[in-house]
Amino acid sequence: MNRTIEYTIPESQNGLRVEQFLRRKGYSRQNFTEIKRMPQSILVNGIHYYMRQTLAAGDHLQVCICETESSEKIPPVKLPLNIVYEDEDILVINKPAGMPIHPSMKNYYNSLANALAWYYQDQGKPFIFRCSNHLDRDTSGLTVISKHLVSASIMADMTKKRLVHREYLAIVKGDLTPPTGTITAPLSRKEGSIIERTVDFDHGEEAITHYKLVKKENGHSLVSLQLETGRTHQIRIHMKYLGYPLIGDYLYNPDMEHITRQALHSYHMEFPHPITGQKMTFTAPLPSDMSAISHL
Numbered sequence: 400m401n402r403t404i405e406y407t408i409p410e411s412q413n414g415l416r417v418e419q420f421l422r423r424k425g426y427s428r429q430n431f432t433e434i435k436r437m438p439q440s441i442l443v444n445g446i447h448y449y450m451r452q453t454l455a456a457g458d459h460l461q462v463c464i465c466e467t468e469s470s471e472k473i474p475p476v477k478l479p480l481n482i483v484y485e486d487e488d489i490l491v492i493n494k495p496a497g498m499p500i501h502p503s504m505k506n507y508y509n510s511l512a513n514a515l516a517w518y519y520q521d522q523g524k525p526f527i528f529r530c531s532n533h534l535d536r537d538t539s540g541l542t543v544i545s546k547h548l549v550s551a552s553i554m555a556d557m558t559k560k561r562l563v564h565r566e567y568l569a570i571v572k573g574d575l576t577p578p579t580g581t582i583t584a585p586l587s588r589k590e591g592s593i594i595e596r597t598v599d600f601d602h603g604e605e606a607i608t609h610y611k612l613v614k615k616e617n618g619h620s621l622v623s624l625q626l627e628t629g630r631t632h633q634i635r636i637h638m639k640y641l642g643y644p645l646i647g648d649y650l651y652n653p654d655m656e657h658i659t660r661q662a663l664h665s666y667h668m669e670f671p672h673p674i675t676g677q678k679m680t681f682t683a684p685l686p687s688d689m690s691a692i693s694h695l
Contacts, residue, residue: 400525402487402547404674406460413456417441417448420460425553425673433548437465464547469525470516473502478514483541483681488674489531489554490515490544493683496660499536501528506536515544531558532565532629532665540567540665540683545673553673558629563670567624567634568613568685570662570692571643572654575620578612582637586630595650596632598640606630608637619646619657619692623666635661646692657692664689 412420418431426434431450434440441448442461454460481493492511494500499510507513512528519526529551531543545551557563585603589595607627614621620643624634635651638644644652648661668681684690 400464400466400527400547402464402549404462404464404549406462408454408456408458408460410456412454415454416451417443417454417460418450420454421450421462425556426549427552427556430549430552434462434464437463439463440465462549464549466527466547467525468527469519470512470528473510473512473516473526473528474508475517475520475526476508476513477517478509480514480518483683484679488546488550488672490546491668491679491681492542492544494534494539494542494665496537496539496686496688500530500533500542511542531555532563532668534665535632535635535661535663537660538663538665539686539689541565541668541681542665543668543670550673554670557670557673561627564668565626565629565665566667567626568664568666568689569622569624569634569638569645570658570689571620571622571638572618572646573620573643574615575610575612575622575643580610580641582606582608582610582641584637584640586633586636596630596636598636604628604630606633606637608633610638610641616694634663658688660688662689662692 439447440463443458483493484491494511499506501512502510516526529545531545531554534542545554584598585600586596586606587599587603589597605628609625611623612620613623635645635648639651645661645663646654647658664685670679672679
């Protein structure tokens with residue numbers, strides 16, 4: 400993947416070293432280590448610079464990223480891809496339910512990573528899979544893929560700083576009461592299981608979920624959920640803890656009467672673009688299996 404990122408140095412940052420300027424843009428220490436290995440990776444007014452050299456107001460700085468290797472052990476497979484948005488730095492995908500994010504022993508050829516490996520190979524480009532928000536296999540909706548090492552690092556940092564705002568839609572059985580609230584219940588791995596999580600006030604990691612009833616229909620509630628933290632199975636565990644587990648959830652509430660996967664959809668995302676800083680907003684409509692339940 401080749402990507403040239405360009406900056407014009409403002410008066411307010413006159414005299415900074417290249418490394419200082421890029422740190423303020425969100426570049427990580429690991430980014431610097433990798434960029435330094437790339438040929439002619441830093442150009443200022445067309446001249447090769449080192450990270451320690453000084454910038455002047457009005458300088459034209461170019462960061463030339465050249466990644467030639469591809470992710471190992473991800474075989475390219477031609478699978479449908481619903482690309483919501485793409486530019487030189489990120490991809491936003493509307494992932495279907497039933498598609499894992501990463502290949503695994505039992506899902507080696509049907510993951511989102513396999514589909515993207517094919518997508519890149521078809522364009523003759525190297526492919527390193529960098530997913531910024533990981534959805535469970537049976538959770539549908541929006542996920543962000545970073546296309547190079549810098550956008551990946553900045554997306555990860557924005558997630559830590561809670562600048563990536565995510566809204567999910569879920570369906571639970573019954574009338575959600577109270578209709579709005581915040582669930583604060585730390586989560587940890589369930590003893591004896593490598594998959595399941597549980598509420599654990601003694602040893603769990605902080606987990607915060609805000610929820611709001613969207614509508615009630617035929618004995619079900621459609622719920623909007625916003626995450627402050629992104630723990631594994633957070634929504635699924637928190638809603639069960641509240642007394643309203645998601646329907647169709649084979650791990651935590653195997654109520655398969657109306658749907659055979661957890662009724663959870665990554666509906667809406669907002670975040671600053673990792674390179675330009677522009678506000679990015681995406682929405683993926685409720686998929687048909689969930690929409691059918693909410694209109695029973």
